[in-house]
Amino acid sequence: MIRWEWIASNVDQLVEATVDHVVLTAVAVVVGFVLSFGLSVLIYRNRRLAGPITGSAGVLYTIPSLALFAFLVPFTGLSFLSAEIGLVSYTLLILVHNIVAGLDGVPADVREAADGMGYGRARRFLSVELPLALPLIVAGLRVATVTTIGLVMVAAVIGQGGLGQVMVRGFNFRNDTAVYTGAVLIVALAIVADLVLAGVGRLVTPWSRPRSR
């Protein structure tokens, strides 16, 4: 029931959709990370902001994705921008949560030692706390990335879906091959992205996998 000749004759379109999908995802995760990092630093510097910030991110996260994309259309149209606004808002909760948890997880004795040895506040943050928060930050990035890859598909409703578009067209034209191909590529993309990030995570945190003595 898979029509291989359809795949063969539509390679260009599939590649293009895959690239779109990757770009939509990457932009969303990068922008989401930058925003989340800023929000997390605000929380780190002022604990009282933790409630309002994670609360707002939580509200965004609970809005059903189809509804959110539809809601944005009157303001920003069937555009790349609409898609990204939706995608970015879903990354915030995950990323803020993990960055804050990572910074909170820095052991008190490590912080005290850093202070006692004469680290300034900024230097302590950059060269002690941030590196120690990396494992949780990378974990957050992995979840956010995989989640976003899935959500990009939903953005097909506003004409921005990358591989989601391929699947929607498949439904509309009763083309099972297109539906399956799109689904398989999305799953493959998610797995590859997760593995790559996991590898990067291991590279940047060599201390967290102690070699045997």
Next chain:
Amino acid sequence: MPDAPSRAATVDFRHVTKRYDERLNNAPGAVNDLSLSVPAGRICVLVGPSGCGKTTSLKMVNRLIEPTSGQILIDGVDAATREVTELRRGIGYVIQQVGLFPHQTIGQNVVTVPRLLSWTKARQRARADELLATVGLDPARYRDRFPAQLSGGERQRVGVARALAADPPIMLMDEPFGAVDPIVRERLQNEFLRLQEELAKTILFVTHDIDEAIKMGDLVAVLQVGGKLAQFGTPDDILANPASEFVARFVGADRGLKRLSLSRVADLPLQAAVTARSGEGCGPARQRALADPFPYLLLVDDARRPIGWIRDGDIPLAGVLTESMAIPMSPLLNRRTTLKDALSMLLDADVQAGIVVDRAGAVEGLLTVEAIAERMRDTAGDTQYAGATTELVRDAHDGAEPGSGDRSAAAGPAGTPDAEAVEA
């Protein structure tokens, strides 16, 4: 930063008070009008029950905690006037949980402060290796490991190395050996004392363990809850003359025994030993032995190394002395043996006289249980508590009413009596 050992600094607490709650004078961790002077190059131990403010006092030196009032002078300079990161980089800091950076190798951890001080890479690497060797860790084996790969004792050594990295004149040590097992703790304590003999840093050392305080301290400051200085003096002083019932209870009913651990065999006059060589004629040996009140003759070899005891009455009237006549020896002591160890060995022995030998193993004299007991009687039984017992305590409380702000150091020894210590 010079590579040569830096001069140690003096640390003076001048009426230092820390209140956490304006209404409470003795909230846990509070410090109340603490005045004491630590001379350069000495270990001063702050000891007391939990909540007595000993850690607070320590952290006020490197300003992890700022005093509510009073001053801490380092080499005469008020710590509050120094730039805080610069101040801290000049003070070694060791804490119970060590606080190594898990994401850095041992070598990188050790040179944390040199890195902050922007030493060259080559100099940092050389310093890391030098310090690892100093604390007994093979640089080649440990340099590139991460803290998670080390045992608790090894991590603690790295903590000490790190504190020494920029050769600070002062070290603050907050229960540095508190998190390791007793055997490792004792080894680390001994190694550290040996190290301090070369380094001669000024060290403030916090512990809740009076035995550790007595062992580690040149000076001991006993604090009581509410952050009051109950007594400040040498370990021997505090054991011999507790200034208050609190101090007496804190050092424990066995303070006489504890005091023995501060004295060594060399501190007591030795009793001359009546000796005879193996192969010597019995007659003259018997005469010598009977002329001495001690009921045993000590048989020695040609190098005067002890072989064993012969009871005076068992010496034959004629013939020569042989090794087979000797009964097993008492424990051998040397001049460095503590009286506490000596006593414990003597109590186990058949003949309760320790044979004190020199480095070559030759007999120098005898130490009896009676001589040690005599020494103990000097301390036992006094229930009178001295007031300010030492020059140092008088120094620290000299010259000014608490809180008056007058820091004249010129007042004579008849300055304000230490009312708090006396009334307790």
